[in-house]
Amino acid sequence: MACQGLQGGETVASLKRESESLRKKLEEERKKLSDIELNQVAEKIEVLGPLSIKTRRVLKGHGNKVLCMDWCKDKRRLVSSSQDGKVIVWDAFTLNKEHGVALPCTWVMACAYAPSGCAVACGGLDNKCSVFPLSLDKNENLSAKKKSVAMHTNYVSGCTFTSSDMQILTSSGDGTCALWDVESGQLLQSFHGHTADVLSLDLAPSETGNTFVSGGCDKKANIWDMRSGQNIQSFESHESDINCVKYYPSGDAFASASDDATCRFYDLRADREVAVYQKDSVIFGASTVDFSLSGRLLFAGYNDYTINVWDVLKGTRASILFGHENRVSRVRVSPDGTALCSASWDNTLRVSWAAYL
Amino acid sequence: MTIRNPLRDHGQRYRPRIACLKKVEKVLLEMQDLKTGVKSQPQRLVITTIPHAITGEDIISWLADRFQVDTQEARSFGSMLVALGYIYPLQDHKRLVIKPDASLYRFQTPYFWPTQQWPVEDTDYAIYLAKRNIRKKGILELHEQEHYNRLHKWMNHKWDFIVMQAKEQYRAAKERKKPDRVVFDCQERAYWVVHRPPPGTVSAMDYGLDRLIDPNADEMIFTQQSIMRPRVKSSVSIGALVKYCATYNSHDPFLSKCLPSNPWLTDDVTYWTLNMPYVEMPTKMRVERWTFSFAELLSDPRGRNDFRLFLKKEFSGENLAFWESCEDLKWGEAATMSEKAEHIYKTFLARGAPRWINIDGKTMEITVKGLKHPHRYVLDAAQTHIYMLMKKDSYGRYQKSPVFKETVKKAICPEEHHFTDAQLEQNAKKRRPSLSPIILRQMEQEQRAKMAATVDITQVMSKLSKQRKEAPPPPCPPPCPPPKK
Numbered sequence: 001m002a003c004q005g006l007q008g009g010e011t012v013a014s015l016k017r018e019s020e021s022l023r024k025k026l027e028e029e030r031k032k033l034s035d036i037e038l039n040q041v042a043e044k045i046e047v048l049g050p051l052s053i054k055t056r057r058v059l060k061g062h063g064n065k066v067l068c069m070d071w072c073k074d075k076r077r078l079v080s081s082s083q084d085g086k087v088i089v090w091d092a093f094t095l096n097k098e099h100g101v102a103l104p105c106t107w108v109m110a111c112a113y114a115p116s117g118c119a120v121a122c123g124g125l126d127n128k129c130s131v132f133p134l135s136l137d138k139n140e141n142l143s144a145k146k147k148s149v150a151m152h153t154n155y156v157s158g159c160t161f162t163s164s165d166m167q168i169l170t171s172s173g174d175g176t177c178a179l180w181d182v183e184s185g186q187l188l189q190s191f192h193g194h195t196a197d198v199l200s201l202d203l204a205p206s207e208t209g210n211t212f213v214s215g216g217c218d219k220k221a222n223i224w225d226m227r228s229g230q231n232i233q234s235f236e237s238h239e240s241d242i243n244c245v246k247y248y249p250s251g252d253a254f255a256s257a258s259d260d261a262t263c264r265f266y267d268l269r270a271d272r273e274v275a276v277y278q279k280d281s282v283i284f285g286a287s288t289v290d291f292s293l294s295g296r297l298l299f300a301g302y303n304d305y306t307i308n309v310w311d312v313l314k315g316t317r318a319s320i321l322f323g324h325e326n327r328v329s330r331v332r333v334s335p336d337g338t339a340l341c342s343a344s345w346d347n348t349l350r351v352s353w354a355a356y357l
Numbered sequence: 358m359t360i361r362n363p364l365r366d367h368g369q370r371y372r373p374r375i376a377c378l379k380k381v382e383k384v385l386l387e388m389q390d391l392k393t394g395v396k397s398q399p400q401r402l403v404i405t406t407i408p409h410a411i412t413g414e415d416i417i418s419w420l421a422d423r424f425q426v427d428t429q430e431a432r433s434f435g436s437m438l439v440a441l442g443y444i445y446p447l448q449d450h451k452r453l454v455i456k457p458d459a460s461l462y463r464f465q466t467p468y469f470w471p472t473q474q475w476p477v478e479d480t481d482y483a484i485y486l487a488k489r490n491i492r493k494k495g496i497l498e499l500h501e502q503e504h505y506n507r508l509h510k511w512m513n514h515k516w517d518f519i520v521m522q523a524k525e526q527y528r529a530a531k532e533r534k535k536p537d538r539v540v541f542d543c544q545e546r547a548y549w550v551v552h553r554p555p556p557g558t559v560s561a562m563d564y565g566l567d568r569l570i571d572p573n574a575d576e577m578i579f580t581q582q583s584i585m586r587p588r589v590k591s592s593v594s595i596g597a598l599v600k601y602c603a604t605y606n607s608h609d610p611f612l613s614k615c616l617p618s619n620p621w622l623t624d625d626v627t628y629w630t631l632n633m634p635y636v637e638m639p640t641k642m643r644v645e646r647w648t649f650s651f652a653e654l655l656s657d658p659r660g661r662n663d664f665r666l667f668l669k670k671e672f673s674g675e676n677l678a679f680w681e682s683c684e685d686l687k688w689g690e691a692a693t694m695s696e697k698a699e700h701i702y703k704t705f706l707a708r709g710a711p712r713w714i715n716i717d718g719k720t721m722e723i724t725v726k727g728l729k730h731p732h733r734y735v736l737d738a739a740q741t742h743i744y745m746l747m748k749k750d751s752y753g754r755y756q757k758s759p760v761f762k763e764t765v766k767k768a769i770c771p772e773e774h775h776f777t778d779a780q781l782e783q784n785a786k787k788r789r790p791s792l793s794p795i796i797l798r799q800m801e802q803e804q805r806a807k808m809a810a811t812v813d814i815t816q817v818m819s820k821l822s823k824q825r826k827e828a829p830p831p832p833c834p835p836p837c838p839p840p841k842k
Contacts, residue, residue: 019580026583151450216758227734294606345565
């Protein structure tokens with residue numbers, strides 16, 4: 001974050017004015033190529049049929065708020081972490097608990113499954129992110145083989161592996177994101193630019209892409225180049241903290257969820273916001289979002305215990321899911337798109353899917 | 358830069374983050390409108406009457422009408438109003454939910470709203486508990502008793518003050534008229550249920566951790582760079598987003614049926630078995646996805662293998678091998694990075710390399726220069742060049758090749774399952790765990806070793822046959838420095 005002193009002839013007021021006028025100019029440039037809106041293009045598309053989504057699996061076992069979860073690439077296992085420091089690996093299909101680790105800290109806000117399915121990463125109020133290799137031996141204490149990888153100066157809010165088990169990307173309450181080498185714990189790259197807590201990040205799905213998006217309490221969503229550490233694009237249209245960001249499956253757009261009760265959709269190539277998902281009756285903050293496999297549906301978890309399902313293209317709400325008895329902290333669609341898992345402060349995780357009549 | 362917010366204010370002060378509170382207040386005001394708001398009635402207790410009581414069902418129907426939503430959603434919304442403390446239940450006061458029946462509720466007085474300007478301090482809570490204790494000993498519930506003991510311990514230094522305040526408030530309350538006192542007691546009790554929830558009560562004021570940094574700091578932006586940034590016409594980029602949805606619509610299990618069936622729905626895992634990463638015969642749907650984009654083909658291990666087979670037949674397998682090695686370098690361990698870069702150079706880029714790849718002079722120059730000080734992205738330019746080559750040339754030819762056509766012909770199209778209820782029950786009972794990813798990884802590594810061995814033999818054979826036709830290229834020293842030991 002840059003805190004330069006005033007140069008000769010500048011005052012705080014004049015800097016503010018210059019900053020404002022630059023921002024206006026940026027908006028004008030963006031508008032020049034805005035020759036059509038998403039909902040106009042969407043008029044030609046078929047309306048979605050009635051969605052019937054059932055929630056039939058409930059994963060019970062955490063003794064406290066579940067803060068985060070992540071699917072394994074095998075499409076049925078998942079890892080979840082909670083406020084009391086427990087991290088559990090489940091086979092969501094059979095409801096079996098396969099592994100459990102107890103971290104010495106509380107509020108484990110971030111957890112991720114390694115691409116190989118053989119390790120998990122988690123972190124939170126201990127300001128660290130650690131990687132635990134999983135073992136076939138049920139009696140083995142997973143904490144013994146723990147690798148301490150990331151070290152921030154404040155809580156770790158999000159973490160994810162890159163394409164391999166060897167690197168993790170973390171976001172933190174200290175306002176930065178960082179890329180780490182798992183084996184050595186070395187900091188490979190750090191990303192500065194947010195002026196407040198960074199609450200979420202997501203890696204671009206593209207094969208050649210080396211970018212990721214982050215969102216934070218400064219109401220900004222930033223796109224970063226992993227190689228140079230540079231902030232290459234920034235979007236500031238939310239009115240409150242951004243709790244979660246997630247790429248559209250093609251990698252050319254992303255969605256964000258915010259405390260201002262809206263979810264927004266940003267087109268990266270057009271460099272602008274193209275949709276806002278909101279409704280009069282939805283006034284509580286959105287804490288998490290994820291797309292269905294085709295990108296047509298956006299699942300969003302809210303602080304009023306519900307999950308709203310939005311039609312990404314038409315901007316309307318396609319469905320609403322009830323069932324949780326406290327805030328929904330995380331929603332994630334499984335890797336093959338067959339199911340949605342939602343984690344909540346009501347100590348449970350629920351798995352939902354489409355049913356056909 | 359961390360600026361600690363010194364006040365633990367439990368969300369009392371209005372902050373942009375708890376934006377919903379201002380919106381809720383607007384709704385509350387509407388609900389209390391004498392003409393258009395929720396109808397209220399007096400509630401008769403034994404001796405007294407509590408005015409302006411409203412029923413759960415009236416609240417729900419008012420909300421359903423106001424927001425044009427169904428009763429389930431209205432009920433959920435109403436429960437949030439109770440969980441935040443704007444409405445409180447007169448019966449069953451520890452459950453902060455709206456019941457869709459004649460249960461009674463009241464609007465909380467603004468004095469006790471969550472957005473008042475003072476924090477919900479433990480001192481106030483201690484005074485409240487002490488006051489109740491004075492009024493009737495033994496009235497505190499178990500969790501309140503625990504809180505009381507804890508507060509008594511660490512606030513011991515000001516306990517005299519607390520008891521004095523409690524006595525004062527108790528005395529002042531006695532001077533009020535009985536109906537007012539009953540109402541105030543209800544309101545105050547409701548307030549504390551929200552801000553110090555009993556075990557098992559879900560209160561919306563439990564908002565988790567404080568976020569630490571105050572986002573009012575001014576910053577220098579990179580706006581000028583952003584202005585110069587190249588962008589695409591909205592019609593083009595939005596068009597692409599919409600097209601993506603349309604392309605993948607039939608592959609999205611939330612929008613179209615999975616064949617044979619969604620394992621979560623029917624408890625039958627055939628779908629997953631047919632779509633294992635390295636299955637011999639892929640499904641038709643899976644093969645169709647390979648035609649959507651080159652990235653799709655490469656990201657599916659089975660698809661990549663098919664492509665690899667095609668390239669082997671064309672003797673251009675080194676392109677894919679190079680690309681894979683570059684990925685391994687980028688995402689691999691930091692410790693082995695220099696070694697890997699060196700190995701890749703020797704295998705693919707050096708003159709006379711066994712699997713030499715064809716890249717243009719400029720890219721080669723940049724790459725070789727970069728290799729003097731190798732870092733994980735040193736091969737980026739070369740990798741992108743090769744990726745584009747495969748995407749624009751090989752990918753197209755692959756889709757027209759006999760290898761692909763053969764795969765398409767043999768691809769499976771499973772019949773849709775039609776289970777009876779009895780069968781579904783059986784399926785649920787027969788759910789079994791699957792092979793652990795740890796075991797699968799071992800198997801995969803064995804597979805890969807096998808594949809590498811087969812490819813190497815072919816390359817050696819082709820090299821030998823070429824050497825019979827032409828003289829071997831002159832040896833030359835590699836320009837990059839030997840690896841540091």
